[in-house]
Amino acid sequence: DAKTTQPTSMDCAEGRAANLPCNHSTISGNEYVYWYRQIHSQGPQYIIHGLKNNETNEMASLIITEDRKSSTLILPHATLRDTAVYYCIVRDPNQAGTALIFGKGTTLSVSS
């Protein structure tokens, strides 16, 4: 069962920041927030993950609220190639016998 809630779809203009929200109100203390995306017909791709601090890498930034009940993935300058389904996943990486569980995700459409 997916433990997250994401909007079904979002639109973003090319060059603008894309802010993708995720609610995870039942997150436990040992669970991390992971973001993956799936570009059409390709395998899912890891983007970023975090526990409680904000994180940034070459692809995106992850902002986690202080109570950890929600987070936002930020693509600072969206391009057409960022059009994809974005999955927010919460998971305890140390829990044996588990794997990433994908929900429905958010379909992000970037247009020129």
Place this chain on the structure above:
Amino acid sequence: DTAVSQTPKYLVTQMGNDKSIKCEQNLGHDTMYWYKQDSKKFLKIMFSYNNKELIINETVPNRFSPKSPDKAHLNLHINSLELGDSAVYFCASSQDRGSRYTFGSGTRLTVV
């Protein structure tokens, strides 16, 4: 070099046939996975192996049998194929169960 490679990329076969999909990773990862993505685009975990040992076996018909000859390979054999088996099958690997996953490009299986 492709990190996680699956063969074949496309597979069209008749009902009742037996087929195999192969997966190899050159990342030195210890854990490998099979996911199924159906026509509604839901990604579901099927199996996971850690160092050739089966650690996740979701509710999957026993017509599906994974085999891991070594930790770099995880193959999926399907007996008596049915129309409902038509889907895209993704292989993935991770250093351990808590690390980021690297996915292959998928095998699109069509049963006619």
